[in-house]
Amino acid sequence: MLSDDVFSQVAPTPTNYQRYDGQDGVWYTADFSGNGDVTAAAQAVDFTEPTTTPSASTSGCEPSDFNAATTGKIVLLQRGTCDFGLKVENAQAAGAVGAVLFNEGTIGAPDRNDVLIPTLQGYDVTIPAVGTDYATGKALVDQAASGVTLRVRVDGIINEDVTTNNVIAESRKGRSDRTVVVGDDVGNILLKPLFVLFPHHFFVEGLAVLLLPLGIDGALQRVRGFFFRSCRSLGLGV
Numbered sequence: 320m321l322s323d324d325v326f327s328q329v330a331p332t333p334t335n336y337q338r339y340d341g342q343d344g345v346w347y348t349a350d351f352s353g354n355g356d357v358t359a360a361a362q363a364v365d366f367t368e369p370t371t372t373p374s375a376s377t378s379g380c381e382p383s384d385f386n387a388a389t390t391g392k393i394v395l396l397q398r399g400t401c402d403f404g405l406k407v408e409n410a411q412a413a414g415a416v417g418a419v420l421f422n423e424g425t426i427g428a429p430d431r432n433d434v435l436i437p438t439l440q441g442y443d444v445t446i447p448a449v450g451t452d453y454a455t456g457k458a459l460v461d462q463a464a465s466g467v468t469l470r471v472r473v474d475g476i477i478n479e480d481v482t483t484n485n486v487i488a489e490s491r492k493g494r495s496d497r498t499v500v501v502g503d504d505v506g507n508i509l510l511k512p513l514f515v516l517f518p519h520h521f522f523v524e525g526l527a528v529l530l531l532p533l534g535i536d537g538a539l540q541r542v543r544g545f546f547f548r549s550c551r552s553l554g555l556g557v
């Protein structure tokens with residue numbers, strides 16, 4: 320779990336930004352982030368004022384977007400034309416100690432304004448990185464002009480081969496056309512018939528929240544099968 324992760328403004332206005340929980344909150348840990356706990360001044364990187372056209376920003380896509388002042392900074396990177404991992408890798412090479420990736424802000428496009436949960440898969444990222452919504456990112460870009468200090472803490476990201484176990488169960492009761500599937504990123508599993516819960520980034524406690532009010536009998540009447548996937552497959556799109 321990543322509940323100890325932190326994204327906060329230390330100065331001039333101390334603010335603990337709320338981590339996205341599926342409904343509320345403005346930020347989330349980037350997939351394949353590095354681990355670390357850094358507090359540093361923020362640097363805005365090649366920000367592009369949004370229009371109605373998406374994928375217009377090249378923030379962080381080129382090494383030349385960074386400069387000597389990047390060293391030791393937490394960089395503010397806007398979503399746009401290139402991979403999130405490339406942006407962070409470029410920042411890292413320029414000496415950044417942390418990264419905040421924020422949505423692009425495209426006018427009239429909610430999915431390019433909401434909380435951004437970026438993946439850095441395929442890149443060699445070692446610094447801590449989080450994603451946030453456009454409003455938070457833009458506010459920090461504006462603040463960075465006069466100075467703003469941020470903290471980014473990511474702990475518990477494990478980038479190694481591990482063995483896990485899945486659970487597959489079926490009862491004699493319940494609707495035969497319903498199977499509960501729980502796990503991270505289950506929205507990408509092509510199994511039918513399904514009663515798919517938690518398409519992205521939601522965790523096991525969600526199952527208890529949903530099924531406990533029904534009681535055991537109630538839950539069994541509604542579903543027959545249960546499939547708990549304890550890991551996330553690499554290489555599936557997000």
Ligand SMILES: [Ca+2]
Pocket residue numbers: 365377378379380381384
């Ligand atoms: Ca650029």
